[in-house]
Amino acid sequence: MNFEYTEKVQELQHRLEAFMEEYIYPNESMYEEQLNKEDRFSTVPPIMEELKQKAKEKGLWNLFLPESEYGAGLTNMEYAPLCEIMGRSHIAPEIFNCAAPDTGNMEVLERYGTDEQKEKWLKPLLDGEIRSCFSMTEPDVASSDATNIRTSIVRDGDEYVINGTKWWSSGAGDPRCKIAIVMGKNDPEAPKHEQQSMILVPLDTPGVHIKRVLPVYGYDHAPHGHAEIEYDNVRVPASNLIWGEGKGFAIAQGRLGPGRIHHCMRTIGAAERALEDMCTRVKEREAFGKRLSDQGVIQEWIADSRIEIEQARLLTLKAAYMMDTVGNKEAKAEIAMIKVVAPNMALKVIDRAVQAFGAAGVSDDYSLAAKWANIRTLRLADGPDEVHRRAIAKYELRKNH
Missing domain, CATH: 1.10.540.10 (Acyl-CoA dehydrogenase/oxidase, N-terminal domain)
Structure with missing residues (x-):
């Protein structure tokens, strides 16, 4: 490599x-x-x-x-x-x-x-003329297992009828958000991973109700937002179905691979900036007769942060290399690994920076608190850590059967 x-x-x-x-x-x-x-x-x-x-x-x-x-x-x-x-x-x-x-x-x-x-x-x-949202997660089921999803997508002549409630549909609060990709079940009797479909639903369709925008640790992430949406007898043309009936789970796997690694790439950038901010801050502040940057514990924070960022970057590059050379499916273990590693790494780096900033670090005068809250969601988004660890363990056990 x-x-x-x-x-x-x-x-x-x-x-x-x-x-x-x-x-x-x-x-x-x-x-x-x-x-x-x-x-x-x-x-x-x-x-x-x-x-x-x-x-x-x-x-x-x-x-x-x-x-x-x-x-x-x-x-x-x-x-x-x-x-x-x-x-x-x-x-x-x-x-x-x-x-x-x-x-x-x-x-x-x-x-x-x-x-x-x-x-x-x-x-x-x-062209950047509109924005979109992805409606997958539901409030009433453990959505980390996508086969639990209950929203229904039922064929009726030349239309599909959608019923169900979704939440954490990120982006739906934006006035430019015009289209949702909705995942739901169209055939509960089909094999487990062929029951779901994905369908395009314009947000101005009758029956689409944005009930509320959910905050993240008090941050509303406006104008983007994370919406709870009710789909009440929503009718869209049959031509809005993506790929075909029963293909929703396969599409989700295809979508989430690149999505996961993009989150990790951005997260490394956020951690780099937090480390830079920490270094700038500790060189400017004094406590107990010397600069914070001369305190041994602070130097350990800086060193550990640099080590962890480099480790996460290398694993991200390995996953990206494998996606390019052997495909997303063969790279699934590496994608799962980096999805666990990168957010946890960044949260540690940001938390150290918050500590170095003192009370200012938890305020809105600096970006660290908002950054931490945003990245904390990534331990849940696109699959929680526990689901990825479970998958990694399964891949590993198969090697040693």
Whole structure:
């Protein structure tokens, strides 16, 4: 495995880093100010659309989507260091049109969608004209086992009728969110992993009710949000079904592989920035007659953080390399491993930074508290740690039968 970045990737890294320095870091506070001036879920800060246009103009747009005419022609391994740079700022992924859940939804449409579905939904998503959400998790069942899902998708003539309640449909609070990919059961009598289907549901369809937006440790993540949605006798054309009846579980596995590793890439970037912030802070502050950076315990925090970040990055690159060379299915153990490792690593690094910042670290004056809350969700999103560990153990046991 050669993890040396190609000239093309190094050039994109430099361009992305320059863009972050010139446009994104200086405008993070502007984004928050503009967001707080209005109803947080009714408008989008103007600075976001301005920066998206600049990213388009500079050719830093849709860098994901490997093996696709719609992407930038990058492999997963080539995209990894770029996605990491984006993860350094909570506003950056959207600016480059590389934000979840849109990236995962675009991958689903690109790989499994019909020409009609691509024309109607994929192209506007690729152009950044609309946003989307993914409705899979349900409040009434343990959704870490997707076969538990109860939402029904029933054929009625030329339509499907959807009934059920979903929550944590990230992105549904956004006024630009126009389409949901909904997972539900269409045949409870079919084999266990062939009962589910996925279907496209425009959010303005009669019977779609956004009941509330759920906060994460008090953060509403506006205007994006995580919505609880009721689908009450929602009717959509049969042509909105993705791939075919009974293919929902297979689509979910195809979608979540890239989605999981993208989260890990961004998480490494967030940890890097937290470590940088910690180093800056401890060099500036004094306690008990010497700088914090001269305290042995602080030096241990810094050293451990650097070690853990490097370990997580190498495992992420290995997983990306395997996805590129032997395919997502063969890389499933590595994807599961990094999905456990990266968020836990980042939470430790951020927590050390919070401790180094003292009381300021838990405030909203700095980004550490929000960063920690956001990344804590990743130990649940796209499958909880325990499910991934269970899968890893199964793969390992099969080697030694």
